[in-house]
Amino acid sequence: MWRPAERVRWKAEPGRWPSREEAAASRLFGPVAIGPAALEQRTWVPAMVPWRATGDGYVTPEVLDWYARFARGRPGAIVVEATGIRDIPSGPLLRIGDDRFIPGLRELVAAVREASGGHTRLFIQCLDFLAIRRRPDRARYLREFLRVTDAHRRSLDMAGAPDAEIRERLVALDDDALAGILDGRELEALRMGYRERVTDTWLPHIADLPEKLPGLFAGAAVRAREAGFDGVELHYAHAYTMASFLSRLNTREDGYGGALENRLRLPLEVFAQVRSAVGADWPVGCRYLSDDIVEGGNRVDDTAEIGVAFAAAGMDFLSLSRGGRFEDAAVPAVGAAAYPYTGPSGYECMPQYISDQQGPFGRNVAPAAAIRAAVRDAGHATPVVVTGGIHGFGQAEGLLEAGQADVIGFARQALADPDWFLKVRLGRGDEVTVCEYTNYCEALDQKHVPVTCKLWDRKEMDEPGILKTTDGKRRLTAPVWRPGLDVDAALAEGPD
Numbered sequence: 001m002w003r004p005a006e007r008v009r010w011k012a013e014p015g016r017w018p019s020r021e022e023a024a025a026s027r028l029f030g031p032v033a034i035g036p037a038a039l040e041q042r043t044w045v046p047a048m049v050p051w052r053a054t055g056d057g058y059v060t061p062e063v064l065d066w067y068a069r070f071a072r073g074r075p076g077a078i079v080v081e082a083t084g085i086r087d088i089p090s091g092p093l094l095r096i097g098d099d100r101f102i103p104g105l106r107e108l109v110a111a112v113r114e115a116s117g118g119h120t121r122l123f124i125q126c127l128d129f130l131a132i133r134r135r136p137d138r139a140r141y142l143r144e145f146l147r148v149t150d151a152h153r154r155s156l157d158m159a160g161a162p163d164a165e166i167r168e169r170l171v172a173l174d175d176d177a178l179a180g181i182l183d184g185r186e187l188e189a190l191r192m193g194y195r196e197r198v199t200d201t202w203l204p205h206i207a208d209l210p211e212k213l214p215g216l217f218a219g220a221a222v223r224a225r226e227a228g229f230d231g232v233e234l235h236y237a238h239a240y241t242m243a244s245f246l247s248r249l250n251t252r253e254d255g256y257g258g259a260l261e262n263r264l265r266l267p268l269e270v271f272a273q274v275r276s277a278v279g280a281d282w283p284v285g286c287r288y289l290s291d292d293i294v295e296g297g298n299r300v301d302d303t304a305e306i307g308v309a310f311a312a313a314g315m316d317f318l319s320l321s322r323g324g325r326f327e328d329a330a331v332p333a334v335g336a337a338a339y340p341y342t343g344p345s346g347y348e349c350m351p352q353y354i355s356d357q358q359g360p361f362g363r364n365v366a367p368a369a370a371i372r373a374a375v376r377d378a379g380h381a382t383p384v385v386v387t388g389g390i391h392g393f394g395q396a397e398g399l400l401e402a403g404q405a406d407v408i409g410f411a412r413q414a415l416a417d418p419d420w421f422l423k424v425r426l427g428r429g430d431e432v433t434v435c436e437y438t439n440y441c442e443a444l445d446q447k448h449v450p451v452t453c454k455l456w457d458r459k460e461m462d463e464p465g466i467l468k469t470t471d472g473k474r475r476l477t478a479p480v481w482r483p484g485l486d487v488d489a490a491l492a493e494g495p496d
Contacts, residue, residue: 014391029425045409067112071111078122082235084129096224141190143168192329199251199257209266217270231283268310285317286317307375308374320364372404416433
């Protein structure tokens, strides 16, 4: 993963923890409306992909255990990982592209309800993505995958030569000479692996995305409602299809690219069809980027306009992330796929403790606050969820007090300690395991293996009944916290 040149080492400093009475009187632990639904508190666990589904997208015992563990901490809401809306292979990622997935998702909802005592709302994030291939071996790419064209023949002065001779000539060239013959996309496929873009409209399945995607998202949302979820989060962020339609880098010429009004067209059509399918009495919001970070992408001026358009359309919440794009990803090893969190934009999405003078905490606050201000200035009260390195009560409460956010997302901190929410509410914040922001979890995610936290994944390994990785070396969820009191009774006492 890319790191800033300054390499300043930071330590997470959560600050003073509140007493139980202070927590009970806080904004953070007060209610908030998310469209037609209500959260008991303004705390939110954003979607994180844990790589625990089956290879064909079904819920597993490991998936149930993962979400139940977060639910035992009783956050206001949990968003289930990015879940594929198409019925296509996607590895150990949950899917919702067919009715056969509903029973497992219904089990997931029930597990969270039981573990949280009914206190935590559960949303599901619905995702579409385009094809990406692993970086090929150089010779194999040139001999098997490259489509030989007349342009290659002209460059090599080999008019009329059979494909096999062209390929062998290309294999024999050094890298500099090869770079003068292959075009930009061919070189990218060689050096990074093949990747589809929303602008590849010469491909029929890319050209008809605006026709297909609204129905696919709507079908997924209907299944989510049938499974019992409290709402849906449309995934319009990072390196995936809908974020690519929103980005300034989208130059489609069919009315769905170029000017912002055109780039907004498909995201708004998707939302409209989802809303029509599930009704107005069920929350629908989205996750999108406050800043693309990459050259030529959206900046805050663009994303503020996007937020206003989404709020005006009637979205029930806006959850903001940043970066995480393919355009600046690191070159993968041969046999590996490009990973969109390895470049500068990926760092902005998941900054770690080695950082620059700004530090890794709250880097998304200022752009998110600007978007929220634009939404408010336009007359909309749409709740804005802000995430990014927030780990202390004072940090979170300060953002709410300053009007910079309406809901606070805790991703890596919730992974480090799923009981953060209960511990702080009970006045026992000094028992919190504070995230160190080493991005151990992100490194596991990059490998598409089960994500855990180094602060607990090798502790209490003899605990009966725990689930472990297939090699038996890591536990899959944090040890259970036992507060030694009746939590419901303690919370019911309220402030003095």
